[in-house]
Amino acid sequence: MAELLTLVGIGLLVGFAGGTLGVGGGFLLVPILFSWLSWPMLASVAASHFCGMAVSASATGNYSKAGLIDWRLGIVMEVAAVAGAAAGAWGVRWISVDLVAVAFSAVASWSAYRMWSVREAPPGPDGVPRVNVTGKQYAIGLPAMFLIGGVSGVLGLGGGVFIVPILTELMHLPIRRAVGTSVFMVGMNAAAAGIVYYLHGDVPADSTSLLAGGVFAGAMIGSGIQHRLPAVALRRGFAIILVVLSARLLIRALS
């Protein structure tokens, strides 16, 4: 019984964070499962992918109802991310994972600074956020998403923590729209990686199902209340996550 309550409780917290900020929650879940609950690293990563799918499946409906998902933009960006993930999986034996971790620690720090300090343009007169993705922004965003796809695969991240900064800083999407589109995208990323782990027998299905149930409920609550939070609070919450991620990547590389 204690296991059921613990796993569902952890899932609720991770799902709430994921549903509110548009991330899969792997950056929180993997350390909790690995360090706190002593799960093997492979099982922790595998379970985090299924929880990413749960965040996406649960929160996408709420963001969709609010008109905050750019479906077509998400699909186009995802093609680049999937191609990058394949390239990353192929190239991982020739590149230094520690060097990549240090480089992306710096990228995460810069993104955190931007998220914290930059104010986005106010919404239009009808209250709807302005969205104007141009061809030039695609020319910058697609290679960036390819790179993120590759690096996420190398570092074992779902990618949501980097997708939102790309959508806000490079594609100039308002934070809410970036979070909604990211929620949709992390589900595809997680599905690609998760099924491979599952078919190799690395997913502890009983425990992961309990986690995923909690994550599903938490993400539904998080995505439901997200629209009540001011945009600046969302940006700053995301900045804090990026600082934590940056520190983790640096510690990993140095240790």
Place this chain on the structure above:
Amino acid sequence: MSIGRRVTADPDTNASAILASLYTWGARLIGGILMVGIIAQAATFFFSFRDESVGQIIAIWPTVSMLGLWAVPVLSLSVAGCTWVIRDRRDWTGWMAIGIGVFLSSLWILQ
């Protein structure tokens, strides 16, 4: 046809609404499965409830929920992509959605 122009269009177009609807219904189904499994497990702990049907739910629930979570994006993208392409063969994002759906399915087959 410019992808940029399509993306900047009103997100509540019919095409996007199909994908949104598929995702929403898929999520409701998998959410229901997850909740039934958790309630069944909690019932066995709290009330020492032993029943053959509850035992069967607990036995197959993890597999069904894992596969269900994976199927939501795969099926939604594939079906929505096909619908978009049937409406307009030059719809790039429709072909991309089908491509992602086929890629995700092929991972299963290749393993």
